[in-house]
Amino acid sequence: MAKFLSxxxxxxxxxxxxxxxxxxxxxxxxxxxxxxxTKEVRNYSLEQDTGY
Incomplete structure (x- = not known):
């Protein structure tokens, strides 16, 4: 299995x-x-500004 996600x-x-x-x-x-x-989402996601 590959070490990194494609x-x-x-x-x-x-x-x-x-x-x-x-x-x-x-x-x-x-x-x-x-x-x-979980780690991928936590480490590489950006929180979008909702305006609130």
Whole structure:
């Protein structure tokens, strides 16, 4: 298994988050552990300003 996530993997994570899937469900789609998905989202996501 590759050590790093590919660009396509990151796009799949993005799509899964848009579909309101859990990290476990996204991990199953990619064949990765849920902690890998959790760390990826936590380390590389940007918090968007909502205006509130």
């Amino acid at each position: 660009y396509e993997d990151r796009l799949e994570i993005q799509n899964g988050l848009r579909e309101h899937l859990t990290f476990t469900e996204i991990g199953k789609r990619l064949g990765r552990d849920r902690t890998t998905i």
